Amino acid sequence: MYPLEVKALSKHFGGIRAIEEISFHTKDRTILSIIGPNGAGKTTLFNCLTGFMKPTRGSIIFSERDISGLSADKINRMGIARTFQNIRLFRDMTVLENVLVAQHTKIRSGLFSAITQLPLFKREERTIREKAYEYLELLGLETHVDKVSGSMPYGEQRKLEIARALATGASLLLFDEPTAGMNPQETSEMMRIIMNLRELGKTIILIEHDMRFVMGISDRIIVLDHGVKIAEGSPEEIKTNPMVIEAYLGKETH
Ligand SMILES: Nc1ncnc2c1ncn2[C@@H]1O[C@H](COP(=O)(O)OP(=O)(O)O)[C@@H](O)[C@H]1O
Numbered sequence: 001m002y003p004l005e006v007k008a009l010s011k012h013f014g015g016i017r018a019i020e021e022i023s024f025h026t027k028d029r030t031i032l033s034i035i036g037p038n039g040a041g042k043t044t045l046f047n048c049l050t051g052f053m054k055p056t057r058g059s060i061i062f063s064e065r066d067i068s069g070l071s072a073d074k075i076n077r078m079g080i081a082r083t084f085q086n087i088r089l090f091r092d093m094t095v096l097e098n099v100l101v102a103q104h105t106k107i108r109s110g111l112f113s114a115i116t117q118l119p120l121f122k123r124e125e126r127t128i129r130e131k132a133y134e135y136l137e138l139l140g141l142e143t144h145v146d147k148v149s150g151s152m153p154y155g156e157q158r159k160l161e162i163a164r165a166l167a168t169g170a171s172l173l174l175f176d177e178p179t180a181g182m183n184p185q186e187t188s189e190m191m192r193i194i195m196n197l198r199e200l201g202k203t204i205i206l207i208e209h210d211m212r213f214v215m216g217i218s219d220r221i222i223v224l225d226h227g228v229k230i231a232e233g234s235p236e237e238i239k240t241n242p243m244v245i246e247a248y249l250g251k252e253t254h
């Protein structure tokens with residue numbers, strides 16, 4: 001059984017075939033990268049997998065259940081979390097608050113009781129806060145807990161988005177261009193962070209343009225072009241695949 005199995009998934013917008021009959025599966029504790037030129041359908045694929053869009057056809061099996069067409073909230077509660085190409089945070093909230101809110105899917109007594117001071121909820125609240133600090137430490141944000149999220153540099157905001165995805169307790173994490181706008185040092189830091197998440201037992205799918213990053217981090221790579229999967233394989237196989245080189249990698253391969 002695979003954590004995620006996608007079968008002949010299509011999403012059309014009127015006449016536009018954003019993705020067409022895409023099939024693949026993930027394996028536990030691995031990093032799968034989705035690459036392809038702009039407009040290839042990468043984000044649309046993520047939108048279908050996470051319930052932000054209803055697929056036109058096909059099925060998405062997660063933990064042995066067909067989740068295609070379920071709401072984003074339901075899918076999230078089942079254990080899939082994502083980050084966005086354009087960062088989505090509560091910009092006016094602190095770093096810690098952002099993570100606490102993300103944890104609400106896991107909180108039995110609900111978000112509001114968790115942030116009140118009722119003695120009944122004190123213990124649960126303490127555990128939740130400890131967990132939040134744990135997630136923030138994993139991302140190297142533990143010294144930023146009280147900062148206003150929107151005031152932090154872009155790279156830190158990207159990390160906070162990942163902390164929020166983790167905080168939902170998801171086992172499958174989808175990151176849409178996690179290094180976009182990052183400098184080389186931040187990019188290699190992000191690489192270490194994501195590899196660490198794999199060590200911790202998470203299964204990861206990411207969309208990425210930075211080829212050094214993709215080739216360095218991925219267990220497997222899928223290449224999309226015009227909504228169609230044109231190749232799948234190990235980084236070595238993808239680097240040397242003539243179709244991929246022609247469609248996408250061009251002169252960037254070395
Ligand atoms: N909400 C939408 N409505 C109409 N067309 C869309 C929508 N979202 C994406 N598309 C189209 O689907 C195709 C794939 O887009 P996208 O998934 O964003 O590609 P990528 O993430 O690989 O750059 C593009 O032609 C894009 O214009």
Ligand SMILES: [Mg+2]
Nearest residue numbers: 042043044085
């Ligand atoms: Mg995209």
